[in-house]
Amino acid sequence: MASVVADNIVDFELPLVAPEATKRRRIRWGRGLLLWLAAAYFIIPLYAALKFSLQNINGKFSLSPITAIPSQPGLGAAFFLSMRLAAVTLAIVLFLMVPTMVYVHMKMPRFRRFMEVVTILPIVIPPIVLILGVLEASPLWLKSSPYLLSLMYVVLSMPFVYRSLDSGLGALDVKTLVEAARSLGSSWLSTIWRVLVPNLRSALLSATVLTLALVLGEFTMASLDLWETLPVWIVDFDQTNAHISTAVAMISLLGTWVLLTLIVSIDRSSSRRRRKNRIS
């Protein structure tokens, strides 16, 4: 879905209005109304779901859906399956994309255009069409393994990973850094690991979180490949007690939100520190 998520979160401020322009600022009712309506549209469902997930079956306020979560049958297995898939996906996508993109930024700038277009494709090619072809084309030993999902999640996460790494690399002088490290006798591996990775920390962090968010929320492929991951479990479980599954859904949503906010603030505080160091 969201392609440009990562880099936009990191620097969102727009210096659109010059200070002089605010002088003759009118009260803009239309804009205010639009923003309030939008806020209502986005906040009310959150509120409703939270309220619903804090009710018992009789509709009274209760923490029982939350406390009942850990003891639900199948939830633990589904959670660990999702976690394993997430770890494998993350490992593959970073090992594949980081060296490739560093190299492309240094030596093959024209290839960036191609990569940009190719990494848009997984957003628009429907996962449901993709899994149709994958299930048809993959050999049996792969089809019977849950890690087929990981391999596909790598494709699905490429748009996010590409865009966050691209903005991270764009902010660095990769060539100078690499040449400096190499001329001081560092090997390629240690150049990537000890010079580039620390500099790309926030880009890697946002790529990581967005990949995790994707894997932990992906339903289409997992359900059609017949693996009970966390989102698939939530749907299946819905049949019995909707309060508990809504509670699980809310926890996973708010958890992702907190993670993203943390990453943005980590990035902000570190860039502020950097700026301060430069002045002093």
Add this chain to the structure above:
Amino acid sequence: MTNLLSPSSDTSPPSGVSNDDRGGRPVTGALVRSLRTSAPVIPFLVYITLGLLIPTLVIVNLAFRSDNGKFTFSNIHAILSGGQYLTGFENSVKLALVTSLVPALLGTMIAYAIAESKFEFVKRLVATASGVLANFGGVNLAFMFVASFGASSIVTGWLSRLGFNPWNHGFDLYKLWGVAFVYMYFQIPLMVLVITPALQGLRPAWREAAENLGASRWRYWRHVGIPVLLPPVLGSTFLLFGSGLSAYATTEALTGGTIAITPIQIGAYLQGNVISGEEHIGYALGFGMIVLLLLSIIGYVFLRARSSKWLQ
């Protein structure tokens, strides 16, 4: 079921180099050199080939096969000749159009309003929120809307206390437009995310220049703002179109698959609810979506190129 592509699916990536060697000897030298410099990107190309290209080709191939493996147009013909599959495509395109055009407009306006806001806190809140919500969807989203706009839900309760129960006035969360209403929840944030960098391209200096030259607010937008913003807005709209067309999990969770849109029909096909004799219709449906999306990608790339040229 025969399938022609799958046995060869694990072979090496296509090598476009070897079939070009009758052109002359210096060319091969250059080719070898360029092959050597591009060697590190080969893993990426192999992965994309295996994970994206081959599955797509498999679907295209199978869309044109009959059940005994012969080449045929009958699957495509079965879709185009009307009936539920054509309705599915119609509904999907309608849904994708509405959930791309409306969020594109609203998202741009919201992004602009937020960008002009003086409150740093609001900006940051909206930025992280749109990051989360654009990725949101599927099951969790469906639950949230059932809890807030369902027949016996919070908002419906509020409104019917005011004497207006939307469910008695044609609103139905589980029909096509109800689904569209739910899609806005991830499409608008997605638009805010993708359009924000383009708003950054709208330099404050242009506005000052226009104002100093005596242009009205309307003239500024007519001659500067809209021409600059239109290409990226259109490009992002294409992206939203693709996302709206392919969304499956939300509708599946919300309606239990009762609504006739193409992704749901493909899902039903994959889960084995297939009429016999129509085993390959699922692939033809997938092929139809690929064609639609290819068109939207072509539009996206074209408009992107235009917009970056304009903004230089």
